[in-house]
Amino acid sequence: MRVEFRLSGSGGQGLLLAGIVLAEAAILEDKNAVQTQSYGPEARGGSSKAEVVICDCDIDYPKATDPDFLLALTTEAYRSYAKGMKKGLIIVDSSVVLDPENKTRTIALPILQTATDVVGKKVVANIVALGVLGGISGIVAPANLEAAVKNRVPKGTEDLNLKALRAGLELASHAKVQE
Template sequence: MAVSLKGKVAIPEDRFEMRLSGSGGQGMILASVIFAEAIGKTDKRNVVQTQSYGPEARGGASKSDVVISENEIYYPKAIKLDLLLTMTQESLDKYYADLKEGGTLIVDTSLVTEFPTDKYFGLPFTELAKKEAGHVMVANVIALAAIAELTGSVTREALTDAVLSRAPKGTEEKNKKAIEIGFAEAAKLKAKKG
């Protein structure tokens, strides 16, 4: 017997799926761990975080998925993304196809120059980290704060808590600054897009 399930089965709707992607060393996996922790501090939703990276410490593609649901989360990785953050051209090219129609695309415009769509939120996370926050290292935290502002899925307080509990000693101020920049820049962008 053979049947066609095309058109009969639908991807599950009870999951919010996001992917943070970039190059090894940009802190995408850490950022997703922080975000998952912040969800836990915000409310009682279920959260699963997974990661995928190469054997090298820096460079190579790196991605991390966060799945959020009111229900039991069966499959731990993303099936079809509601939100995609790409910090490099390579990750945008690789993962754009996994984004749902109408999903949110957030791009680091300091490193990405070619876009498959004009529907995206672009912020120069890496530039902002270097010039405004004082260190390139916090680009991931600026991006997290921007995601928090754009999606409303975690509170600012929970995100700050989660970031500071993971931040190495001596980097607290830079991280707080990064959170401020992320929320402010994303709010501006949201206002502009209406």
């Protein structure tokens, strides 16, 4: 079955890397995966979006059409993409200002704060978010997520990022949907 992820936030938050790691973890599990991206001309601070499509089938269209999971780390990203959600689940950082009119299932989790307080580095919020997405979707085994993180993060930061991944998985295990 085709499962679509949209990871959105601000340029520099590392969501592209999180998307790449998710796609690679799926491939380690013998699934098909395609990762695409869109970004503004700014290197930092502009809008940033990564999409991952995972399927046991052949993937013809590479982009998300109606995401099963939307991750939004900023209010701006939430405003851009939450409205278009039909069937999926929205996962936001706790700092995101939610739209009371939006009836889509939504989970708010302290992703950015966990990166700072629990892991100790704000920059690994992307990998905390990856842990959250992996844990809630259950699409890939945590062991494959770990292997993919080790493959893709900068050398010397593996332990830090694995800690971030586990913190994300932990957050996911206690997550409650706000109906």
